[in-house]
Amino acid sequence: NKKWTLKQGGELAFLKNVFTASEVRFQHDNQELAISTKPSADKTSNIEVELKNFSIGDVTPYIIKTPSLEGSMTGKISIADAFNNPDISFDTKTDQFRFENDSVGVIKASGEYSTKNNTLKAKVSSDNLFYKFNSNIVYNGDDTSVNQLQTTVDIDHTDIHILNNY
Numbered sequence: 001n002k003k004w005t006l007k008q009g010g011e012l013a014f015l016k017n018v019f020t021a022s023e024v025r026f027q028h029d030n031q032e033l034a035i036s037t038k039p040s041a042d043k044t045s046n047i048e049v050e051l052k053n054f055s056i057g058d059v060t061p062y063i064i065k066t067p068s069l070e071g072s073m074t075g076k077i078s079i080a081d082a083f084n085n086p087d088i089s090f091d092t093k094t095d096q097f098r099f100e101n102d103s104v105g106v107i108k109a110s111g112e113y114s115t116k117n118n119t120l121k122a123k124v125s126s127d128n129l130f131y132k133f134n135s136n137i138v139y140n141g142d143d144t145s146v147n148q149l150q151t152t153v154d155i156d157h158t159d160i161h162i163l164n165n166y
Contacts, residue, residue, distance in 0.1 A: 002058070004028045019045050019082065031055060031072075040080065047079040056094065071097035071107070085116040097126075104131045111137070118142045132156040 010024035012035075024035040032052040037045040057070035075092030089112040097107040104126060111122030118141035125134045135153040 002028050004033075019047065021047070042081070044081050044083065047082050049077040049079070051075055051077070051092070053095075057098075067100045069097075069099060070101075071095060085114075087115070088113045104128060126158075130157065130159045133158050 004026045005028070007023075007025040007027060011020075011022045012024055013020040019037060021035045021037045026033045030053045032050075033054060034050040034052075036048045036050075038048060040046050051073050054073045055070075056073050057068075060069045071094040073092050073094045075090065077088065077090045077092075080087045080089075089110075091110040092108070094107045094109070095105075097104045105128030107124060107126050109122060109124045111120065113120045120137065120139040120141075122137045123135065124137065126132060133153055133155045135151060138150045140148055
């Protein structure tokens with residue numbers, strides 16, 4: 001049970017297929033989630049979410065049951081055409097990242113997800129003592145062949161025992 005505070009001065013508006021937000025900030029201790037919108041050329045709103053020290057362990061169980069993911073995320077998530085065919089892009093850094101309760105360290109991730117194409121493209125990197133790697137991930141949810149997930153991982157020095165279950 002965490003109590004989040006909505007900072008004064010923010011504004012939200014929901015209109016027919018249009019969502020606008022200005023200076024909407026939620027805070028809990030040193031965590032912050034800010035929401036704003038920017039108009040787009042097609043008269044929809046692009047939603048911008050900024051995270052600061054956001055505890056991902058509070059939300060990941062609602063998205064995926066396993067593996068267990070925890071850490072403190074800072075970064076930006078952008079959602080274009082949110083009410084029709086959302087395209088989501090992200091650029092994040094997660095400190096104190098834990099995968100299945102194993103401490104990894106700092107993880108950087110960037111990429112995009114297209115709901116129209118059901119495709120995720122992402123880059124994930126780690127430059128930590130026992131987990132040093134760079135990876136490129138392409139997931140095509142509409143591909144029913146064995147090529148649905150394509151991943152390349154360049155490992156410099158990485159303890160891969162955390163992948164034993166997978």
